[in-house]
Amino acid sequence: QVHLVQSGAEMKTPGASVKVSCKTSGYSFTSYTIHWVRQAPGQRLEWMGWINAGNGDTAYSQKFQGRVTLTRDTPASTAYMDLSSLRSEDTAVYSCARSSSGSYIDFWGQGTLVTVSS
């Protein structure tokens, strides 16, 4: 069965960076796209960007352009989300999720809480 397992909770100070991992199993990693979505407390889900796990192509939401970098390690079937210049408003649960190219998201990771506080 398909699994996306994320790294554990992080606590960061303003201005720092955070890197969250998403280890996948149960399917052909390079045949799908990995999305990153976040949900701040009391807010709706917010799409951040995607990476084509096969060729490494990426697309980012304009809101996060310049602050987020998506990468992948194909032998390890793992995707990564790096968010820099953190501020308190970035406190949220960050989730990875899978889709076929251009299609609906079908499986999600369990989410990683990132807390930004001085």
Add this chain to the structure above:
Amino acid sequence: EIVLTQSPGTLSLSPGERATLSCRASQSISSSLAWYQQKPGQAPRLLIYGASSRATGIPDRFSGSGSGTDFTLTISSLEPEDLAVYCCHQYGSSPRTFGQGTKVEI
């Protein structure tokens, strides 16, 4: 960006009742809409994709309809385990966006 507006915010019903949840898009998205069920501490679960196709393993009491800008998720007969937040998601236009969710209370 396409804004998805869900209504109502909260739906309070009894087991066996029918639940009707709405999702309205600010622009046409054809049928590029999915519905997810979110329970506290769990990953979202795909219920419906393509506006009306039920995902694998989803009970047939869940159904989706609509196209263009107006979409509906119907739960024909509520079960206690259907207590959750239901969220719509459009994947037809970048950036992808999500509705704010409808909480179903039983």
